[in-house]
Amino acid sequence: MEYRKLGTTDLNLSVITYGAFAIGGSMWGGNEKQDSIDAIHASLDHGITSIDTAPFYGFGLSEELIGEAIKGRDRSKIQILTKFGLVWDKSNNGKGEHFFDASDEQGNPVPVFKFASKENIIKEAEESLKRLGTDYIDLLQIHWPDATTPISETMEAMELLIQQGKIKAAGLCNYDLSQMQTAAETIKLASNQVSYSMLNRGIENELVPFSIANDISIIAYSPLERGLLTGKYFKNARLKSDDHRNGYFGQFNPELVEAFLNKIQPVADSQNATLSQLVLRWTTLQPGIAIVLAGARNAKQAIENAAAINISISDEELNFINENLALISQQLA
Template identity: 70%
Template structure:
């Protein structure tokens, strides 16, 4: 495994970081607890030292399972990344900007973006309790909130650093104007954004900005929620309540299928899966600090970690990029 410094901080994160959205269950069709715990343990055993989660994932369940999985382990060797700012219950229900309706037990649950100082302090205490720790390595704004001044949110993050409850502060899904406004109050460690072979928009603006400001980039959805594994094209059925049924419809699936077929000979030659090849390609892109990779069981965790062992030559990178230009 390779470990990389995040922005201007002293945090060293594993290049492949465990993404804990799917084990939360909501929007992903559910997952067995024992498999989720085993997935986390396998990741740690194979050098994935960093875990990214959020209160929204499973409405607290993801954080709780992570807390259970790391109990008794050397906390100093594990980096916990979590978020705040998506509100669905409690005293802050309905505050902020409406985001979307999630689902819990067959019922619609309205979710709001809300990043006020009071809400941040409340959410951090709840996350610390669920994770079973007294500090968070990286706390991130989950989504921008149009109802709260960015300066108020950043001042709260500064206070949490001073209190020792978080080691560093980051954001997710911020554009450049929002990043610049935030930088007037605090030096952010990172911006977590969506990026994949099928979604390379950040290369035009956020990547140059990250280089200029020494801001880390944390990538989510590198596999486009499983589409780039190829399983979707092999009659792998999604559960009816799986959000990916709608999500995949945005892509030209025939072109995606052809892309994966073109990568298959390289993967076979290296005795790896196409999914591992895609993951490794993502870690090699400019300004990308770490890449989030989710898994539902131990086998998937091991495969994700071993992707870092793959050597992709300059010629192979050129070939892959030529194939991507056909999308």
């Protein structure tokens, strides 16, 4: 595994970091508890030292599973990344910005709000520490921008948590350039976690140059477009009816994506690698991308993700991938 320093902090994260959204089950067609714990153990045993989660993932379940999985492990060798700012219970009394309606296990609607007030951040951090079974969080991130709370208030709350020793570093998620610039006026930012993949490269225009110039690490999520770029959904794979990807995949042109994957399959084959491993490795090599999140719902997937870092892509192969990617990008535009 390779490890990279996060921003100007003392944190060194595994370049492939375990993404724990899916193990929360909600929006992903459920989960199997033991498979999820096995996936975390396999990740840790194969060099992935960093785990990214959020309270919203499974309404607390993802954090709880991580807490159970790391119990008894050397905490100093594990970096926990979690978030705040998506509120689904009634404790905020409707404050914040309505985001969307999720569903509970019975299929009942659950209103979700973006809410990043100082009081709420302190509250959520304490709840996360309890669920994770730890006394500090390595990187705390605002999950989504909250238009109802001044950015300075949110950043000041994270600065307070750093001073209290409850978090080591502060990060953003899904902030655009203007929002990043405003946040940076109040606190030294470690990172911004944003969506980035072969099919979604918009951040390269402004956000990447700003981040590089200001020593802010980019954490890329959805590098495999939630499984689409693995290729298996073109080979009779089926999603459960309550899996959000049934709608998510619809934004892409399946025929073009499949044709592109068929083009680069020989590169993966030459490396004795899977398409998902090739795509993950390509993502780690892009300018400004420090950390790449990869989800796994069982040990086999976790081991495969960790091994992606071992792929050596030549300049010729990289050019071949990029040339074909440019063609599909033009057609998808």
